[in-house]
Amino acid sequence: AQRVTQPExxxxxxxxxxxxxxxxYSYSGSPELFWYVQYSRQRLQLLLRxxxxxxxxxxxxDLNKGETSFHLKKPFAxxxxxxxxxxxxxxxxxxxxxxxxxxxxxxS
Amino acid sequence: xxxxxxxxxFQVLKTGQSMTLQCAQDMNHNSMYWYRQDPGMGLRLIYYSxxxxxxxxxxxxxxxxxxxxxxxxxxxxxxxAAPSQxxxxxxxxxxxxxxxxxxxxxxxxxPGTRLTVL
Numbered sequence: 001a002q003r004v005t006q007p008e009x010x011x012x013x014x015x016x017x018x019x020x021x022x023x024x025y026s027y028s029g030s031p032e033l034f035w036y037v038q039y040s041r042q043r044l045q046l047l048l049r050x051x052x053x054x055x056x057x058x059x060x061x062d063l064n065k066g067e068t069s070f071h072l073k074k075p076f077a078x079x080x081x082x083x084x085x086x087x088x089x090x091x092x093x094x095x096x097x098x099x100x101x102x103x104x105x106x107x108s
Numbered sequence: 109x110x111x112x113x114x115x116x117x118f119q120v121l122k123t124g125q126s127m128t129l130q131c132a133q134d135m136n137h138n139s140m141y142w143y144r145q146d147p148g149m150g151l152r153l154i155y156y157s158x159x160x161x162x163x164x165x166x167x168x169x170x171x172x173x174x175x176x177x178x179x180x181x182x183x184x185x186x187x188x189a190a191p192s193q194x195x196x197x198x199x200x201x202x203x204x205x206x207x208x209x210x211x212x213x214x215x216x217x218x219p220g221t222r223l224t225v226l
Contacts, residue, residue, distance in 0.1 A: 009148065032212060043112075044151075044198065044217040051212070086150060093158060094139050094204040094213055095166070100150040 004089050004099035012105045013077050021072040021102050023061075023087030032090030033070040035061055036098075039083045047072075047085070057081070077106045109134050112218035114199050120224045121189045129184040129221050131199030139204035140182035141166075141215065142174060144195040151198065157182055158204065189225045197221045 005024045013019055025031055035047040048056045050063040050070060061072045070087060084103050088096040115130045133140065138159050143151040143166075153166030157176040171193060173185045182201075186193060198220050202213040 004150075006150075036215075043219055044200075046214045049212075049214075090212060093156075093164075094202055095141070095153060095156060096215060097153075097167075098143075098151040100148055 004087050004097055006085075006087055006099035006102050008102045009100070010103045010105065012107060014107050015079055016076050019072075019074045019077045019081065019104065019106075021085050021087075021104065023070045023072065023099060025068050025070060025087075025089050027068075027089060031063070031065075033061070033063055034088040034090065034096065035059070035070075035072050036086045036088055037083050038086070044086070077104075079106045079108055082106045111135065112199055112201055112216050114197075114218035114221050116221060117219065118222050120226065121186075122226050123190060125189050126185065126187050127189065127223075128186075129197055129199075129223075130181070131183065131218060132181045133199075133201040133216070134180065135201060135203075135216065136179070137201035137203050137216070138179075139202045139213075140176065141200040141202075142172075142182070142184045143198045143200065144168065144193075145198060145220070146195050154184065154197075189223075191225045193223065194225045195223060197223060 003026045033050045037047040038044040059074045086101045087099040112133045141156040142154040152168045155174040157163045160179045175183045199218040200215040202215045
């Protein structure tokens with residue numbers, strides 16, 4: 001079974017500190033991985049996907065097949081990064097399997 | 109464009125009552141999805157519709173039924189609500205081009221419906 005694990009329910013950091021939101025997956029094959037974000041009072045939306053290898057709002061995520069990880073990183077956290085972050089794994093049939101989510105709180 | 113819309117925003121039901129959650133999208137997307145969001149469990153797929161006229165079970169379909177009324181609309185029905193169905197329900201849609209596609213297409217989410225079953 002395909003699974004996505006986000007081990008931290010809550011991650012609290014100070015503004016300007018580095019951020020790393022962890023995501024591990026289990027999948028037999030070539031995975032497609034995504035990060036979705038839900039800001040307060042906003043809809044869940046795509047943040048980035050691994051195939052794009054892009055940086056969005058200063059966030060990057062590298063797929064590490066050896067460690068089956070797709071951690072989300074940002075070198076300097078900002079208060080507006082506070083949100084719920086979900087890691088998701090693409091599944092055949094254009095479906096997604098989501099992790100449990102991590103709340104990121106950036107303190108001033 | 110409104111994107112994905114959901115009604116109602118909030119609902120309180122008594123155990124055993126029935127209700128239908130409505131979802132519509134105006135992006136001409138092929139696929140639509142219903143999720144429930146519970147603390148500590150993330151989003152879990154209830155049902156999805158790969159294209160107009162088709163529906164399939166997701167991870168947690170028990171106690172729910174769906175209808176893909178047309179390309180725009182995808183409704184979720186609770187026939188006999190139970191307290192375990194207290195949750196936030198999200199509808200989503202994606203373009204989902206035809207063919208053997210995996211989750212490469214972005215899913216666009218509605219604002220959610222907060223349902224409480226007493």
